[in-house]
Amino acid sequence: MDYTTELEYSWESIKKVNQKAVFIGITGTDGKSTTTSLIGHILKFADPLTFVGGNIGVPLAQAAETLNYYVVEVSSFQIFWSKTFTPEISVLTNLAPDHLNWHKDLNDYYQTKANLLLRTLKSGGVTVINEDAVNLLNLKDYQASERIITFSKNMIEGNYIKYKDKKIQVNNKMFELDIFKEDILASAVTTLNLGISEKVIEEAINSFKPLKYRLELIKSKNGVNYYNDSKATNVHSAYNAYKSFRGMRYIAILSGIPKNEDLTPLIEELKTYAKAVMVFGEMEKEVKKYPLNSKFIFKNNLEEVFLYLSEICEVGDNVVFSPAGASFDKYKNYEERGEHFNSLVEKS
Template identity: 35%
Template sequence: MEGLLVKKIGFVGLGASNFELLKYIRSTYPEWECLISEQGKVHEEYRAYLEDEGIFFEQDGHTEKILESDFFVMSPGISPRSAIGRRIISSGKPVTTELEFSLKELKKRKKGVFIGITGTNGKTTTTSMLGHIMKEKGLNVFVGGNIGVPLATAMKDDYDFYVLEVSSFQLNWFDSKEPVFHLSSVLNVAEDHLDYHGTFSEYLAQKKKIITLTSEYSILQEDLVNKFDIQRNAHIVPFSLKGKGLLSVKDGIMNFHKVRLDLTRYITTRHNWENALVAIALAHFSGISVFDALEKLVSYKYPRHRLMKVETIEGVCYIDDSKATNAHAVVKALENFQPSDIVLILAGKGKDESFNELLPRLKMLKKVIIIGDELGLVEKLDHDISYEVVDNMKQAVEKAHKAALAGNVVLFSPGGSSFDRYRNYKERGEDFINEVKNLRKTAGMMR
């Protein structure tokens, strides 16, 4: 790190991102001693590398050894409220993340435009949309960050644009005082990850960080200007969901200054109109015309497990929205259908949310099915909500099938993290898909 005398660098957690950065540091700063501390087991492939390189590592918990480091690279998933998080903060030593370290290293080259996209929901879609637009234009672009491809993997190449998904976990450990992004966006902010951040105000504060880390334009929802308590200036580009202002969208019609675009020609889901609006606006500030940007979205393929149609069985449409890991995402999904036609399947591990935004909408649905109760939702349900608690995905799909009629929608939009029963939301979504496919074989016998 610039201006810091480094002898020992401590990696707290060794996931894919930190492992990629470790390899870069070993080749670029061989004089630094690397220490590795992992709460669980070190991945077998990573362990072999550590042993071959003679790098100190500990697993199954953190000891005093890691605190000998001069500065720390944190795995973003480690909460500042955790025992090791608190100890590192109290040490007063510098802290960074793979993303922040890689940004600073790349910016030394004085080449490339860095774009950061955050928000409670829609980060991955908007990031991949913008990346797709740029690639279709023939631009040399890296797409990664929290989206699953560590920025450290881009160090060996030179790109003209870096489009990066940025999470609140990553922002939490950012220590930069100078801007690291040229452009950024905060799509939306709603209750999420309160088990990690402690309070909604703290979660909001982490999302706000990306604005101060941006040198050119930050695009954010109109209501966030007030929530963040920031001054309106040329640096801030607010967008409205009511069809008003310089940048807005309403009923699928996007307005950008004097330009009017009909997003419904290519995009059917309401929340993706918002995602497309931001992707097109960021493309504009990157030198791509809004007309070109929209045209390139025609060939965009949405990531799996996001309002993805699985099957239509006996006139009932089954939708996989496993990526909906908080209540706000479920609300956004529900907006795409007639409430009285929906049989909703909820599941997952809760994040200490209040569910205040979701609860009134549940009353309007045909039925709600909940897998287990690790969401912590059942005790909040009113007697006028039609719901049933089941034990597993198979039971949930079968109960939903019995409740739904032709023309209805069975929507699997869990509202919680997947870590109660699955390794990730993808595995959970595939389980839903498999159970729906199994249902097709037996549906006629179940009525």
């Protein structure tokens, strides 16, 4: 008996009756959900007959078969277990070690991501790839292809994105944190290559609200800012989040189940720039494997973390909850973990 994924089965069903449908598949280590949502948001401005879903939460099986665009987030697991799923456009947001507790090794993880891009290229489609990730992928047969389109931060000038002869103005607030820049760039390049006008893309980006638990400012209370980044379930995502607070006084919170990643860059970042680092859950065992300084404080749960925060927080501090681990040691998912953090902010 052959097995497939819900995503692949639904894609095949839609393509049988709607061959002109354009599928955009978004994968990568971080930023998949935001990029999927933003591309979908832009396309809906241009064409209401657009579906947004996949691994982001709404299964493709729930989509109507008569739409023009299908924007789907695709996980490495969905790519691994699919044999034929081939979007017309594949987008790779970035690459960094992740899911190494499941994939055989780092090469296996990267190659799984590359397989989606290769299917698109072999079928005559277009790939949009973060320039930093190109050399990590085995795409040698297509390296010179004009259908490989790259994006990079050198496309940003002030609050403008410049790509070829196109120019898009972006609200300054959207560029305040590095963690969102790749998502905006990937979305702008993808939709420009679909023929969407600069004006539509500009309006859509500037009206977009970032997803919950992605470095979200929850509240400013008693002079302290509380940021919820519960979606940061790997080292790469958490490192980028904390890096964006350099030059500001912040307290970091780590937790969750590690994914067999090297924590060295994250630990060194926090040792150098954080005011304090609170750690709870399964992450404690992993963090204690590394050389630490007195900034690292270990607690049993998030309630204990907040009790300690009430003692050390000062006006001007930023409390940043970017865990760097999966939530399943203490929570059902990262959303439940994020909700718990928000509730404790309200009570503090």
